Amino acid sequence: MAPHAATETTAITDTEGIPLPNPLTAKIPINDILNRRAKAQQAQWGVAAPTSMDAFRINRQQQQEHKPKAKRWDHYLSHETTSRTGSALKDAAKWLGTPGIISLGGGLPSSEYFPFASLSIKVPQAPFFSEAATAQSGTLLTAGKHDLAEGLSIFDIATAFNYGQGSGAAQLLRWISEHTELVHEPGYADWACTMTVGSTAALDMLLRMFTRAGDVVVSEEYTFASAVDTMRPLGVRVAGVAVDAEGMLPAALDGLLEAWDPAAHAGARKPRVLYTVPSGQNPTGATQSGARRAALYAVCRKHDVIVFEDEPYYFLQMDPYSAGAEADTPAAAPASLAEFLDALVPSYLHLDTDGRVVRLDSFSKVLAPGTRIGWITGSEQIVGLFRKHADLCTQGPSGVSQLMVFKLLDEHWGHGGYLAWLMHLRAEYTARRNVILQAAEQHLPREVVQWTPPMAGMFFWMGLDWKRHPDAASKSVMEIEEQVFMRSIEHGVLVMRGSWFRADADSEMTSLFFRATFAAAPFDKIQEAIRRFGEAIRVEFGLVQTA
């Protein structure tokens, strides 16, 4: 079978084009959502209308009976954050409910002056998701300018293209909140979601809430370079925690915090924030197991640490890998949406009973980065303060993006269809991951390169035994890394240098890694690129080609 055949292995068998027949959705509580929806208040669909999470949490009543409320984090919040007061102008909106009132209040332009009469997108009909299938059976979804007033939809151009709340529009926020509850079932009652213009902005804003110059944040010893770059200008440094194939080691985290001595860290107070990418970590590709997450969460409780759970790759969790298996034969792919949900590692948000986790989600890896729509989930206190900053900074995401995503997810696919799409992505990324692993098995010299099959994400992390490099005695690890990198370019392949991802660039560099992504290139290019990288390594390490 051709590698791309993975598309067709998705376990949805209905050939009539009817999305998501009963057997697939029976075990997920989509009906609960639909019942809840009947009670939604119409007022929140209006232009820049305020939203209330109360209407969006599916099982709020049961939760309040059985689940704890989040702790308060006043003692951890920055002066900037606690001085965010409400706006008198926004408060004035309360008078709009007065019967018969005419508002000459808010300076919102009339939708009459939006030069857009309709917006249409052509999208796949679930479960026929490939580009080829979309060309054949795709559906055209259209939003008109005045659909809300005309009773055709609860969201339209007149609403979405005007000003909105920092939380994003209620229409899409409802869908996001329902999806979050469906997948994560947060462990406490008063959680909330608010949209972001992407996790990059969300991290910048969260750092300004919880840190100050001189602080240290803890993270994996190799971590997302942009996160480190975001922290540096704020005067915040990163202390790296040792990792194994399952990511951060709880004992190492506990040891670091337990023995924290400000004098050893340029005077920094004990860290209050853990920044982690639990699934398909960038750059190591490591995925923390459920047990690992629980152990790390326990350490964070012990030391009263807030967790920034950055999860762009959560839904790029893959099927297990068996060395030597065919790239296009997934082992144990889930057979239904319920099985798919069960196969996902539980999130920190699910484990959290304190409201100490702020989860960062994003559509960038699962719909398209250009939507610039993400969201955070956390306690109402934290989310509320974040939203106040958003109101005076990023505001909500683009209304054009929100309307487009709403048409697709809420009105077209629904929750079940979106989960089916995510299953499709799981199969696709599994196939891509298998291709790079098989190429590695075939082309990389095992005597100096080692790796762990990634279980999620986009990245393949290769460790090189630099001590076996001919120049090991005379050159630094950094110099050897530079040499191998330049040799790879010479052989026609670009991979990223491990040193670019070091949490603390000032610490001694004792290991040699390279990161390759299998997310973007065509399969044959991935194979060829890995072959070239193997060649470059052999030249550098003076090895004989054996394959």
Place this chain on the structure above:
Amino acid sequence: MAPHAATETTAITDTEGIPLPNPLTAKIPINDILNRRAKAQQAQWGVAAPTSMDAFRINRQQQQEHKPKAKRWDHYLSHETTSRTGSALKDAAKWLGTPGIISLGGGLPSSEYFPFASLSIKVPQAPFFSEAATAQSGTLLTAGKHDLAEGLSIFDIATAFNYGQGSGAAQLLRWISEHTELVHEPGYADWACTMTVGSTAALDMLLRMFTRAGDVVVSEEYTFASAVDTMRPLGVRVAGVAVDAEGMLPAALDGLLEAWDPAAHAGARKPRVLYTVPSGQNPTGATQSGARRAALYAVCRKHDVIVFEDEPYYFLQMDPYSAGAEADTPAAAPASLAEFLDALVPSYLHLDTDGRVVRLDSFSKVLAPGTRIGWITGSEQIVGLFRKHADLCTQGPSGVSQLMVFKLLDEHWGHGGYLAWLMHLRAEYTARRNVILQAAEQHLPREVVQWTPPMAGMFFWMGLDWKRHPDAASKSVMEIEEQVFMRSIEHGVLVMRGSWFRADADSEMTSLFFRATFAAAPFDKIQEAIRRFGEAIRVEFGLVQTA
């Protein structure tokens, strides 16, 4: 004539539907732009490709010969800003130019996994801009997923929906830069533009570049409330400068800065930033004349002050108003695009020879707020540092918005068509402004209310003579304001209280203002609302109804 007939008074007479015949465009240098464009480098249309302003400044060569270079602002930049270094990962993109190289570098998803095959919008054909005309003669613009690869367009879904640069995509940034040069002709050579996710975020980011806690920014004594709310959490306060009907008074600004005594301002150092809304200022509606801007700019040079020129309403400049004229009879509406451009008050950006002005533009008031696309223009140094923050925070605007706006402005309307649209808005807002002024003349008691006809923007600012209020002797101005406000609600109209816009809420309140917007409500509602407000004032002030 019905008030809306203003739409048809736009001076474009071609009835064949051919946009922008020669006589209208002859005097604006659109041909220069088209010649310049032929030299554009194709590489910058790619996914997340870096952009260069060099290709976008139309008259760069002449400028370099005749215009000064911007000053450097190192001594004014915050530590946060100066510690923004480049990213090793972004630098790695330079290897992508190596012939034959295969990249397993950047973690960008494949466009194969964007579930969007096409995006279409229905938009007006210039110059037939009304909703009714769009329904009849509107055009459907469609972007496909792979238009770039297929040679159909330089921008498509595969590109726009992937990750991009913090500056926004080159495709739209080019258009924005050309438009900026066409309208403003900056007074120095090395200016640059970069997109923002809106001026609200831009202001937050600029404040972090140029101020620190304890600083004072100068602004109009009544100013945009959200700007004050953005500054407060950063520990930045506002010193209000006296205004007249043309906005901020140069002598008052000079006096404040000349006599600056930190001791009188809680230890604040002499202000380094002026925040001003020069056209249709919010809330006063005042528009600074060209002479006023030049005088204020001279004061800023004298005291080495950076100017944040926030101009959302720049293109909502209106035709002159004659009291008693018909609402729908514009006086001296411009007859061509060249006349329209000539009729605009010159901007600070145009006057600026030092690169001390950072201009904030936005599509919110002229296309739709929901696009969340704005841009700043300033010196390459300032814009470059701003973009570095954007790369690690907001990133560029939504790619969905960018693609939609590009299809409309670049591929459909072109520069001339967009200017014709702005002329249309000018006529529409002129008509709206005339409606509220005529209602005011008819319904407000002149003996206690005074106003100046606004020449731009969305706001009508009414001063009330609180000393003539029956409770003037026994109550504070704030209490009287509260009473009049509550009385207005009782009479069925919502207007904004002037105190909500005070630059310095701690200073003594000595005047009584209310703000009404004429941007949104239908004409008959505006008339009725002003009638009700007049009624409420009469009741409050114990006046007899005379009309």
